[in-house]
Amino acid sequence: MDDRLALLGGTPAKTKPFPPWPHYDESEREALLGVLHSRKWWRTPGDQTLQFEREFAAYHQARYGIAVTNGTAALEVTMAALGIGLGDEVIVPDFTFVATASAVLFAGALPVLVDIEPHTYCLDPEQVEAAITERTRAIIAVHLGGHPADLDRLSEIAHRHGLYLIEDSSHAHGSEWKGHKVGALGDVGTFSFQQSKLMTAGEGGIIITNDDTIERLARSTHDCGRMPGEWFYAHFIYGSNYRLSEWQGAILRRQLARLPQQSQRRMDNARVLDRMLSQIEGITPQALDARCTHHGHYAYIFHYDRRAFAGLPIARFIEALQAEGVPHQASYPPLHDMALFQSGAYRKRLLPEMRVEHAFLRQTFPNTARAAWETVWLPQYVLLGDEQDMHEIAAAIGKIQRHAHELL
Numbered sequence: 001m002d003d004r005l006a007l008l009g010g011t012p013a014k015t016k017p018f019p020p021w022p023h024y025d026e027s028e029r030e031a032l033l034g035v036l037h038s039r040k041w042w043r044t045p046g047d048q049t050l051q052f053e054r055e056f057a058a059y060h061q062a063r064y065g066i067a068v069t070n071g072t073a074a075l076e077v078t079m080a081a082l083g084i085g086l087g088d089e090v091i092v093p094d095f096t097f098v099a100t101a102s103a104v105l106f107a108g109a110l111p112v113l114v115d116i117e118p119h120t121y122c123l124d125p126e127q128v129e130a131a132i133t134e135r136t137r138a139i140i141a142v143h144l145g146g147h148p149a150d151l152d153r154l155s156e157i158a159h160r161h162g163l164y165l166i167e168d169s170s171h172a173h174g175s176e177w178k179g180h181k182v183g184a185l186g187d188v189g190t191f192s193f194q195q196s197k198l199m200t201a202g203e204g205g206i207i208i209t210n211d212d213t214i215e216r217l218a219r220s221t222h223d224c225g226r227m228p229g230e231w232f233y234a235h236f237i238y239g240s241n242y243r244l245s246e247w248q249g250a251i252l253r254r255q256l257a258r259l260p261q262q263s264q265r266r267m268d269n270a271r272v273l274d275r276m277l278s279q280i281e282g283i284t285p286q287a288l289d290a291r292c293t294h295h296g297h298y299a300y301i302f303h304y305d306r307r308a309f310a311g312l313p314i315a316r317f318i319e320a321l322q323a324e325g326v327p328h329q330a331s332y333p334p335l336h337d338m339a340l341f342q343s344g345a346y347r348k349r350l351l352p353e354m355r356v357e358h359a360f361l362r363q364t365f366p367n368t369a370r371a372a373w374e375t376v377w378l379p380q381y382v383l384l385g386d387e388q389d390m391h392e393i394a395a396a397i398g399k400i401q402r403h404a405h406e407l408l
């Protein structure tokens, strides 16, 4: 066996490619042709997006679903539906995609950034509690990588302080907390169907909720302020056009039908990887809380301790891993370090009296820093492979460890 690193001319540890993503088959082709021939290409008279909303909401044990153009739009419409705006604050984890915070700014409210828990990488309830002020209106929990945030404690805090709990579930299609699907365990949940997500139409998003008022306001906001059953040119509240097309609705119905079986495979393969990678010194997989009864695995995330790899910097480790045939997806940098925040540009969205140097700009968030700069993310489709693929991932990491000194 050739044990040389692929980066140095050896044979890659991966002997066969991972399954391609996105997955599609004849059923997507038929669905698209069905929309084509129906000549109903937009949502308003169509039935594909409507059916998809119902099916997705039912799968996530929620009463309502409102499909929108993308996951960012889902958060923006949610802000409007909850009446969050100028002068308000919303607590957001420092470790997430920018949309979780930018949607709050879009509403004219301040995202108050706080640290995450060290092992699941999800919002830390203690930090949330410490950040609550009289301006706070909501908490956005992000189910990072598909692992649910601590919904027990966050719900309790939200309830005690009269705040909305929003679940940004863009990574968590099918994830479960104590046997219940995420998304509508808080007041409202949002999902993304962008290409890298666990099911996709290239772009797309959805809002789910059990609350009649939130549903009515979100649905109206996403359709120019219209109300169901009313005249097409009657507009009742401020809204915009966030409608999802019939093409996307039709594709997403097929993607949803495939999700349960794919999600189970990702979960099973991730546990195989957990067992193998835990044996490698310096590699610590994302923790799995016992209350997480299903982890949707938007990514397989593990902490990398360079000390166990002859001090090899993580960027070089990732380069070597990719050369071995294992794909990688970038981790998020801490939000508060981004130019949007450090330059002060975000303050232009706020009320003049709120345009101050916010404490989070100068804070250090140790758990976010560790997650941002010391974790490796394997994209979700890697987990759709077979057991041999999982062995080859572990073999690639073991090989890099044995030869790490050669890359210094």
Ligand SMILES: Cc1ncc(COP(=O)(O)O)c(C=O)c1O
Pocket: 070, 071, 072, 073, 096, 097, 099, 100, 142, 168, 170, 171, 191, 192, 193, 194, 203, 204, 205
């Ligand atoms: C946590 C999180 N929130 C929100 C979004 C926004 O979704 P979209 O890219 O569909 O706008 C994404 C994905 O990109 C995300 O990962």
